[in-house]
Amino acid sequence: MIERAMFRPLFSILLPSRNRLELLKHALASIQIQDFSDFEVIVSDNASDPPYADDLEAFASLNVRIVRSDTPLSVTRNWNVAIEAARGDYAIMLGDDDALTPGLLSRLSASIRKFDKPDVIYQMAYHYAYPGVFESEQNGYFCSVNDTGLFDLADEPYELEISLARKLGRQALNFHHEVSFNAQHFVWKLDYVRKIGFAPFFQSPYPDYFACFATFLTAAKIVVVPSPEIIIGIAKQSFGFYFANSRQAEGTQQFLGEQIDDEGLAGGDQRTLEALRHPGSVHTRSWLVAALFVKRALGSQNAVSVDVRRYSRIQAFELAQRAGYLRTLGSEEFWADFKELSPRGQAYTKALLRTFRTLGRVHGFHKPSISHGLFTLLNIYHTPKIHTIDIGPHDNIMDPVRWLARDPANDIVVAPPDSEVVVLSRQLQALNSELSQIHAEHGAALAERDAILSQIHAEHGAALAERDAILSQIHAEHGAALAERDAIVNSSYWRAISPIRNFILRLRRI
Known part of the structure; x- marks a missing residue:
């Protein structure tokens, strides 16, 4: 009987990890429930203590290969160990705190056939924050995140125009975050990776940023999937936790380590x-x-x-x-x-x-x-569209996976956010209701105010006329000064500082 390892699977699912066995098991569990079997799993064990090998027997059916380093490597080097060991046609970089959604591999396989084996598939993602990661969200959260305009161009998978891909790549080099740079958004054709013209594929302390920039600048065919397909996890043991809590320096020292x-x-x-x-x-x-x-x-x-x-x-x-x-x-x-x-x-x-x-x-x-x-x-970041999904009580990333498996339609049919016109209309309606209520409650007082003003004008009409005469006299005597003021107001200098004056006025109104 020929061993399966001699075949070239369609997908190589890469799982670089170090000393995070429980997270790794959740990621493997999300692979275990897939309805597609043409894949291999590569666990790049980055000198974990103890080694992972003896603790993954429950996942033997997944065709897992463990590639172990004897001494700790940087994240970038460990990612390269994983992708260099891949034997499949396409590589999926799945962090040990991430998860596949139910049926993802079948959907990816269909897109690969439909678009005749593209170099890259770029897909939307869910985000899952474990409880306790964010101080403002102690219970954690699960949401879909649309953080690029690419996901608004169509409702179904489509082939991206290469000129737009190149533009997005150049923008990223110039500090415009118009696409998400996380590796989990990408499914790379390994023939493309190995013929890209440089090695290794992952470089710099931010290997996903590097790979993203290079991909948009070089790939000949990129297919965009404008629906959330993978879950990016944020756990307390991950770099994402340090980044989310403004502890990037600490996270960089612990995880990245590239000199x-x-x-x-x-x-x-x-x-x-x-x-x-x-x-x-x-x-x-x-x-x-x-x-x-x-x-x-x-x-x-x-x-x-x-x-x-x-x-x-x-x-x-x-x-x-x-x-x-x-x-x-x-x-x-x-x-x-x-x-x-x-x-x-x-x-x-x-x-x-x-x-x-x-x-x-x-x-x-x-x-x-x-x-x-x-x-x-x-103007650094593209404004994201975030839809929070209520999945009930949850403890780990497999809870949203099971929720999606139980009723995937619930998260796909999401009401679009209200347009700016709708929001403003609602605000105007609320203000009109409030004004009507004020008028109803204080109509008598307002009428009394108007009567008092009329009485004042009747009693002090002569004084008001005298005031107008004085103002006319001032204008006659100081016409030159007023003309000078008008000249200043109409000067190019005064117009140039108009934004500053308007900003100060707005500050005074707040």
Whole structure:
């Protein structure tokens, strides 16, 4: 009898993991309930203690192969170990805190046949947060997340125009997050991966960012699936937990561990080197590093560039906002970072700091909301459409998997969010109702007010006429000054500062 391992399966499901056996078992359980069998599972055991091999006997039917490292590797290296061991036609990167939805492999197989074996399938995802991950969501949550305009272009899977794919790839290198960069959104054809022109496939401390950028810049055929097909998990043991709770530096040290040669990566470009040494968010720096790795991997023939000026301004914005407005960065720490900037960077950051300090003196604002509003001015992230799904009590990621298996129609038929016109109409209707109620309750008082005003005008008509005469006299005597004022108001300078004056007026109305 020929062993199954000699066949080339359609899918290689990659499960890199280290010391997270319980999470790994949930991921394997989501594979176990699939109604499709043409796959292999590769568990890349990153020096777990104890090893996984003896604890996965319950999943023997899944054609699991364990590839074990004797010493701990970075996440990027472990991902490469997994994909290099793959024997299938397509690779699915499934983190050990993630899960497949019921029937996913059958649906993917149908799309592969329909579109004649595309290089890549890019699919929407659900997000599942374990209880206790988010302080504001202690019970956790399950939701579908539409975080790219690609999922709004059609209701069924479709082939993406290559010109748009290339544009999205270039935008990502220039710090515009118009598609989700997580690896779980992708299903890669392994022939494409092995002929892409560089190796390894995963590079930089953010391997999924690197692979995403490179994919949109090089793949010849990308199929977009505009429905949630995979569940991205966020557990306390995952990097996502540290990222969600603003502990990126700690998470980077624990999970990523890639050492970067700044000078080598900059390739002799002084502005790039200054950007790499710019203090600020660890996450944003890792994004820059991934972009620079892509630029180096693709070479000059692809004519890609990385906007290090925009990167530096984003980092300066975050530093100044944290120090001058949110007050989450101490003065001593800020000025220590400030000394690391170039003279041009110092001037820009100091100007931002003054602005945020001025804004911070205005009382009555909800600072997190204002901070988020200001951050949106940088135009970094595509505004996501999030639909929370009530699955009842839950403890782990298999609860939403079972919920979808029990009644998958419940999460697919989701009422679209109200349009802006509908929302405004409802608000206007509520205001009109409120005004009608006020008029009904205070009609007598309003009538009395009008009578008093009429009486005042009757009794003091002469005084009002005298006031108008005085104003006319002032205008006659000071016509030149008024004309000068009109000249200023109509000047280009006054028009130039109009946004600032309008902003101040809006602040006064809040």
